[in-house]
Amino acid sequence: MKRREFLQISGGTLAGAAFASGFTTKWWGLDGDPIPNPGTDGTIVPSFCELCFWKCGIHAHVKDGKVTKIVGNPDHPLSRGKLCPRGTGGIGLLYDPDRLKKPLLRKEVGGKQRFEEVSWDEALDFIADKMKTIKKKYGPESLALFSHGFGGSWMKKVVKAYGSQNIGAPSWAQCKGPRDVGFELTFGDFLGSPEPIDMRNAKCITLIGAHLGENMHNTQVQDFAEAIGNGADIIVVDPRFSTAAGKAKHWLPIKPGTDIALLLAWMHVLIKEGLYDQEYIKKYATGLDKLKKYLEDKTPEWAFTQTGIEPEKIVASARTLAAARPRSIVHPGRHVTWYGNDTQRSRAIAMLNALLGSWGRIGGYYFKDKIKLAPFPGSMYKFPKSTKPIADRKKGAIYPFGGESLAHGFRDATFPGYADYDIKAWIVYGTNLMQCLPDPEKTKEAIKHLDLLVAIDVLPAEITGYADVVLPECTYLERHDDLWSAAYTEPFVAMRQPAVKPMYDSKPGWWIAKELAKRLGYEGLFPWKDPEEYLRGRAEASHLSWKELKSKGVIAKKKREAQTIDEGLEPSFDTPTGKIELFSKQLQESGLDPIPVHRPPDEPPPGYFRLLYGRYPVHTFGRTTNNRFLSEIFPENEVWLNARMAKELGLQSGDRVMVENQDGRKSGPIRVKVTQRIRPDCVYMVHGFGHKDKRLRFARGRGASDSDLISKSAIDPIIGSTGMNVNFVRLEVAS
Numbered sequence: 122m123k124r125r126e127f128l129q130i131s132g133g134t135l136a137g138a139a140f141a142s143g144f145t146t147k148w149w150g151l152d153g154d155p156i157p158n159p160g161t162d163g164t165i166v167p168s169f170c171e172l173c174f175w176k177c178g179i180h181a182h183v184k185d186g187k188v189t190k191i192v193g194n195p196d197h198p199l200s201r202g203k204l205c206p207r208g209t210g211g212i213g214l215l216y217d218p219d220r221l222k223k224p225l226l227r228k229e230v231g232g233k234q235r236f237e238e239v240s241w242d243e244a245l246d247f248i249a250d251k252m253k254t255i256k257k258k259y260g261p262e263s264l265a266l267f268s269h270g271f272g273g274s275w276m277k278k279v280v281k282a283y284g285s286q287n288i289g290a291p292s293w294a295q296c297k298g299p300r301d302v303g304f305e306l307t308f309g310d311f312l313g314s315p316e317p318i319d320m321r322n323a324k325c326i327t328l329i330g331a332h333l334g335e336n337m338h339n340t341q342v343q344d345f346a347e348a349i350g351n352g353a354d355i356i357v358v359d360p361r362f363s364t365a366a367g368k369a370k371h372w373l374p375i376k377p378g379t380d381i382a383l384l385l386a387w388m389h390v391l392i393k394e395g396l397y398d399q400e401y402i403k404k405y406a407t408g409l410d411k412l413k414k415y416l417e418d419k420t421p422e423w424a425f426t427q428t429g430i431e432p433e434k435i436v437a438s439a440r441t442l443a444a445a446r447p448r449s450i451v452h453p454g455r456h457v458t459w460y461g462n463d464t465q466r467s468r469a470i471a472m473l474n475a476l477l478g479s480w481g482r483i484g485g486y487y488f489k490d491k492i493k494l495a496p497f498p499g500s501m502y503k504f505p506k507s508t509k510p511i512a513d514r515k516k517g518a519i520y521p522f523g524g525e526s527l528a529h530g531f532r533d534a535t536f537p538g539y540a541d542y543d544i545k546a547w548i549v550y551g552t553n554l555m556q557c558l559p560d561p562e563k564t565k566e567a568i569k570h571l572d573l574l575v576a577i578d579v580l581p582a583e584i585t586g587y588a589d590v591v592l593p594e595c596t597y598l599e600r601h602d603d604l605w606s607a608a609y610t611e612p613f614v615a616m617r618q619p620a621v622k623p624m625y626d627s628k629p630g631w632w633i634a635k636e637l638a639k640r641l642g643y644e645g646l647f648p649w650k651d652p653e654e655y656l657r658g659r660a661e662a663s664h665l666s667w668k669e670l671k672s673k674g675v676i677a678k679k680k681r682e683a684q685t686i687d688e689g690l691e692p693s694f695d696t697p698t699g700k701i702e703l704f705s706k707q708l709q710e711s712g713l714d715p716i717p718v719h720r721p722p723d724e725p726p727p728g729y730f731r732l733l734y735g736r737y738p739v740h741t742f743g744r745t746t747n748n749r750f751l752s753e754i755f756p757e758n759e760v761w762l763n764a765r766m767a768k769e770l771g772l773q774s775g776d777r778v779m780v781e782n783q784d785g786r787k788s789g790p791i792r793v794k795v796t797q798r799i800r801p802d803c804v805y806m807v808h809g810f811g812h813k814d815k816r817l818r819f820a821r822g823r824g825a826s827d828s829d830l831i832s833k834s835a836i837d838p839i840i841g842s843t844g845m846n847v848n849f850v851r852l853e854v855a856s
């Protein structure tokens with residue numbers, strides 16, 4: 122079998138399955154799927170959520186062998202008894218009638234490819250045999266693992282034992298990589314997740330794009346609401362009037378791609394008016410003189426010509442920022458891969474925070490604390506050392522401050538001759554590569570060069586349609602995972618445990634990894650019989666009470682006495698100078714800008730708009746758009762279009778249009794939302810819609826996919842991440 126056809130129908134599994142619409146809340150058992158009989162009535166199982174990557178603590182209520190309700194775990198620092206709507210809607214994933222139910226193997230019968238349901242033994246034997254052959258032929262490094270989500274930790278071990286370090290997630294080069302590196306270059310420390318920001322005590326919060334309230338990271342939304350309740354000033358910089366902008370003292374509708382100009386002008390005002398934290402900068406920072414000189418001509422008047430924000434507004438908002446310092450947080454954002462200058466923009470945000478003196482301060486950024494977890498006693502597995510470099514970049518390409526691996530880079534290295542050696546096999550755990558990597562057409566091309574593609578998912582996401590083997594994992598409500606130790610104000614260790622037994626023939630990730638390891642001969646990799654033995658072993662070796670962990674789902678330590686400079690903690694900065702670097706010599710020495718430079722973005726061609734995208738409160742990417750519970754609230758996305766432009770185009774709210782990008786890529790039809798709440802030079806849509814796989818019977822064909830319209834991306838020269846806000850689209854009435 123050479124070329125993989127996109128397989129949507131799994132041989133017979135869905136034959137005749139009719140989709141019944143009009144769900145309310147009682148719809149499990151659709152298609153006559155048997156509901157097993159797990160759990161005991163009236164129990165509450167503490168665990169943590171996986172509807173997004175924030176991982177709040179939950180209480181799953183079990184009755185009649187079913188999960189009936191999911192609420193926030195009051196003992197868990199990230200939920201504090203509350204969940205976001207998606208977390209509550211986890212039941213809609215557990216009882217999604219379209220879940221993957223049995224392992225599927227691609228077979229060719231009579232010249233036609235199809236998926237056949239097979240046993241776990243057949244699927245895993247097939248994968249293990251293939252992996253052995255590939256290793257012999259090309260070496261172990263030719264295998265790449267794409268893994269997103271907490272459950273991927275088990276498969277990572279198998280891939281490392283196999284001899285490959287080629288492991289990556291889209292949550293770096295398509296998400297937060299530039300921000301972590303931008304802050305690290307400035308303060309010598311990265312941010313990670315959850316971000317160490319003390320919003321509750323902030324007096325001013327500035328959001329650069331970061332659209333809290335639509336971006337529903339639970340704890341941050343709670344903290345943001347609390348700060349607003351306490352009268353904090355909010356500044357929102359966004360080409361779109363976001364939910365957060367509705368709470369803002371200043372909404373700055375910036376021209377997309379020009380934030381560095383605004384950030385420089387803000388710093389100009391702080392320095393010119395002497396509003397920055399002079400004592401703090403003197404004590405902890407270097408490079409102020411060079412920065413001062415550089416900023417001389419970065420006036421609000423200059424920034425106006427770049428950003429479209431009036432000089433008076435720039436000055437007024439700068440004064441608001443400064444009046445609250447050091448309790449003034451310029452939020453680092455999270456999904457920051459926008460224009461290819463993203464590490465520099467993030468660095469400018471870090472530098473602005475430095476001038477406000479907010480790093481290491483109450484109401485600013487605090488210094489994280491973490492509980493150290495011990496390994497499982499006796500686990501001494503010796504992982505083989507690879508002699509080859511990680512194959513995530515073009516031969517000779519250097520991203521000097523790279524950080525984690527580039528997920529799109531493994532895709533590109535699948536094209537023969539691109540990287541130092543070729544990738545020949547993919548294992549894809551919990552990431553829908555067709556929706557998260559830029560240029561899905563390129564991803565499809567890359568797949569043609571593979572000898573093996575294994576997809577491990579809970580749903581028939583698009584990527585599974587291209588796999589040779591599809592392994593149905595059970596959901597987070599039906600399994601154990603490893604312990605999670607989080608760096609936070611109150612550092613904690615959390616535990617995931619099943620509320621109910623796995624439905625259908627789905628299996629937990631730990632079981633899949635352990636069984637595969639056995640077939641590959643890695644006997645010592647998982648030296649325990651079941652996950653409770655493993656988790657208990659780790660907990661006790663870490664001096665944590667197993668009983669407490671199991672019964673509460675979490676053990677949280679008290680906030681340490683001092684986590685900020687204000688409370689007496691002496692800061693240290695792990696930069697080459699040991700100080701906060703306002704001027705970066707290490708960037709300069711790598712031929713990069715030592716202070717961020719604003720370079721104007723390309724303009725949309727006539728008749729085109731810049732395509733922007735973001736989140737909606739009840740959905741996480743494309744992983745919830747098939748969830749009937751959550752989709753009752755928001756079943757399809759719309760394309761936001763400025764009212765004046767709509768008039769020019771003769772479009773009205775509700776009109777259905779096709780969206781076409783500069784390269785002729787199309788998506789839709791999608792409904793138009795005519796609004797004053799967006800600039801005329803861009804359009805906006807919520808990511809995660811426009812699914813194509815027929816097996817996603819609810820989500821398929823609803824709305825449009827931003828991913829399909831992102832054929833172009835701008836590579837960040839510092840870390841190699843992919844800026845994706847660089848595509849232009851036009852709208853055409855759908856026929």
Ligand SMILES: Nc1nc2c(c(=O)[nH]1)N[C@H]1C(S)=C(S)[C@@H](COP(=O)(O)OP(=O)(O)OC[C@H]3O[C@@H](n4cnc5c(=O)[nH]c(N)nc54)[C@H](O)[C@@H]3O)O[C@H]1N2
Pocket residue numbers: 173174296297329330331332333335336337338358359360361363375376377378379380454455456457459733734735736737738739740741742805846
């Ligand atoms: N409900 C929900 N919440 C989520 C997620 C989810 O899927 N659903 N995903 C989570 C994840 S993994 C992440 S990384 C975060 C992402 O959430 P954020 O980090 O908040 O993501 P952004 O890309 O900043 O958000 C997009 C916003 O940036 C604006 N924007 C676009 N271009 C520009 C520009 O040039 N300048 C400025 N200033 N603004 C611009 C858009 O109009 C939009 O309001 O959300 C997290 N929270």
Ligand SMILES: Nc1nc2c(c(=O)[nH]1)N[C@H]1C(S)=C(S)[C@@H](COP(=O)(O)OP(=O)(O)OC[C@H]3O[C@@H](n4cnc5c(=O)[nH]c(N)nc54)[C@H](O)[C@@H]3O)O[C@H]1N2
Pocket residue numbers: 171269270272291292295296297455456550551552553554556557558559577578579580582594595596597734735741742743744808827828831845
């Ligand atoms: N065009 C475009 N691209 C983007 C973004 C965007 O907004 N627009 N956002 C970027 C960002 S911020 C991020 S973080 C990435 C996220 O990109 P992805 O990692 O692709 O995240 P999801 O879309 O949540 O896809 C996760 C997949 O995991 C599956 N899944 C859910 N739960 C489980 C589980 O328990 N086990 C297993 N095995 N699978 C599970 C889901 O069915 C889904 O197929 O995408 C990035 N790429």
Ligand code: SF4
Pocket residue numbers: 170171172173174175176177204205206207208209337338339340
């Ligand atoms: S923010 Fe919402 S979806 Fe994400 S982990 Fe928390 S409850 Fe779950």
Ligand SMILES: [Mo]
Pocket residue numbers: 292295296297455456
């Ligand atoms: Mo993300």
